[in-house]
Amino acid sequence: MAEEFFIQGNEACAKGAIAAGCRFFAGYPITPSTEVAETLARELPKVGGSFVQMEDEIASAGAIIGASWGGAKAMTATSGPGISLMQENIGYAFMSETPIVIVDVQRGSPSTAQPTMAAQGDMMQARWGSHGDYEPIALSPSSVQEFFDFTIKAFNLAEQYRVPVFVMADEVIGHMREKIIVDDDIEIVARVRPEKSDDYLPFENIENGTTPMPAFGDGFNIHVTGLTHDERGYPDTNTPETHDKLIQRICDKVLNNRDKICSVRSENCDDADIVLVSYGAPVRSVVEAVNKTDKKVGYIKIDTPWPFPEEQIKELTANASDVIVVEMNLGQMYYEVDRVVKDKNVHLLGVIGGLLPTPDEILEKIDEIGGN
Amino acid sequence: MRTEIRICGFGGQGIILAGIILGKSASLFDGKEAVQTQSYGPEARGGASKCEVVISDTKVDYPKVQSPDILVAMSNEALIKYIVDLKDNGTLIVDPGTTDVEDVKDYIEEHNIKVYEAPATKTATDEIGLKIVANIVMVGAITKITGVISKEAAIKAIEVSVPAGTEEKNISAFEAGYALAE
Numbered sequence: 001m002a003e004e005f006f007i008q009g010n011e012a013c014a015k016g017a018i019a020a021g022c023r024f025f026a027g028y029p030i031t032p033s034t035e036v037a038e039t040l041a042r043e044l045p046k047v048g049g050s051f052v053q054m055e056d057e058i059a060s061a062g063a064i065i066g067a068s069w070g071g072a073k074a075m076t077a078t079s080g081p082g083i084s085l086m087q088e089n090i091g092y093a094f095m096s097e098t099p100i101v102i103v104d105v106q107r108g109s110p111s112t113a114q115p116t117m118a119a120q121g122d123m124m125q126a127r128w129g130s131h132g133d134y135e136p137i138a139l140s141p142s143s144v145q146e147f148f149d150f151t152i153k154a155f156n157l158a159e160q161y162r163v164p165v166f167v168m169a170d171e172v173i174g175h176m177r178e179k180i181i182v183d184d185d186i187e188i189v190a191r192v193r194p195e196k197s198d199d200y201l202p203f204e205n206i207e208n209g210t211t212p213m214p215a216f217g218d219g220f221n222i223h224v225t226g227l228t229h230d231e232r233g234y235p236d237t238n239t240p241e242t243h244d245k246l247i248q249r250i251c252d253k254v255l256n257n258r259d260k261i262c263s264v265r266s267e268n269c270d271d272a273d274i275v276l277v278s279y280g281a282p283v284r285s286v287v288e289a290v291n292k293t294d295k296k297v298g299y300i301k302i303d304t305p306w307p308f309p310e311e312q313i314k315e316l317t318a319n320a321s322d323v324i325v326v327e328m329n330l331g332q333m334y335y336e337v338d339r340v341v342k343d344k345n346v347h348l349l350g351v352i353g354g355l356l357p358t359p360d361e362i363l364e365k366i367d368e369i370g371g372n
Numbered sequence: 373m374r375t376e377i378r379i380c381g382f383g384g385q386g387i388i389l390a391g392i393i394l395g396k397s398a399s400l401f402d403g404k405e406a407v408q409t410q411s412y413g414p415e416a417r418g419g420a421s422k423c424e425v426v427i428s429d430t431k432v433d434y435p436k437v438q439s440p441d442i443l444v445a446m447s448n449e450a451l452i453k454y455i456v457d458l459k460d461n462g463t464l465i466v467d468p469g470t471t472d473v474e475d476v477k478d479y480i481e482e483h484n485i486k487v488y489e490a491p492a493t494k495t496a497t498d499e500i501g502l503k504i505v506a507n508i509v510m511v512g513a514i515t516k517i518t519g520v521i522s523k524e525a526a527i528k529a530i531e532v533s534v535p536a537g538t539e540e541k542n543i544s545a546f547e548a549g550y551a552l553a554e
Contacts, residue, residue, distance in 0.1 A: 006400050006406070175409065179400060355436075
């Protein structure tokens, strides 16, 4: 039977993690994500899991990578300042193809800026924060229900593609309370562990796919490294082909599965003159504004900022003359939208300061642009 | 219909819990939609604390309160600070033991505000013997005065929201607040 709760977004995230099979959390609590850690500190031991409060964020990222190779589904939760500190190990997780989930409840930034206020300033850090070429997956929830659902989805995608997955929430969604419905038949992707065989390769070059991942202690003699490695995991740092093959595969396993990973929702886009594009909490204001205006305005809600849903954005804006990107920063996903719909007038409604853009601000922007 | 409610007072009065109970009542037990938000920051530690709830028959998109239909004030500082957002013809509920509506009488007259006095703190102290249940007394008064949630839903929400073992005291507090407005 489905259960109903009236809880905070951060509590829903923790609940989702446990439902997805997360049994290890390491983190350094930070506003506005603290309730994720707080809830998991209380709930993980009840299901046989472990909670570790670490000395800092880079160590937290290291601990969950280790836990993942120990066979556990593992997660951390932080905010902008913590995401900055984790980047080195996040890169290591991409290179070593370690499934982990990183929750970022975004607050005013840069630096420590506004701990209790909302922002979406870390979107490019999720994309490019660590050095080098890699393709992240990121999900942005717009409701407490979605924070629960997307945390589960993040674990499933992490396991399926052996990648770090970001849940890019914001202070509004993290702190507000709403009803969530928890079904008892939640789809969970279990980790595929390899069969014992002499020719098992932990980093096998499978086209668009991933290799089963053993845990330390399963008896496989494997090497996990951030150095460029061959299919066995052994460092091979000077052969251009080895690096090219490895990194191409790490990118392609996400990029070539975009049709399965990318998710958007839209309304009224077919005959809209203006299409609003948003993700996370601002979607709430956008929907309200679209419902209020009598102009031909539609909207696209991006569930998965990364990989960027290029095809969907192109298709859904095909008949529009103008596109407005609404986000709580001075332009991050705006440049992605602008990149893929070059023939449209792409406008930015970037709101910083910590408050959710209001429906009136959006309606004003629509009026400013015109449309019918 | 969308109803915006703001409850404000001192940090420590249980303002946030009062709002959570309203939201929980509406969304889990009255079959409506509700979103609760609150301000975080230094004001949570002794200054003005506020909690906001949007209750609607349909999905709540924009989750924040912009101009409340109902303002509940449990401290004078909060009353003066937040009265200016209250809608014309809106409802103001105050605890006369901790506020003075004389301080905002111009706004009340100019905007045709309906004013209700619910002595929540005094009732909590005198009738329940526990000052800390003033917030639940206030939930009772809000329920009766505004009808924004049902009495049955409120009681169920209180039962699942207060610490185990304190349910009876809190239900009594609710009933006392409900009776204040009768």
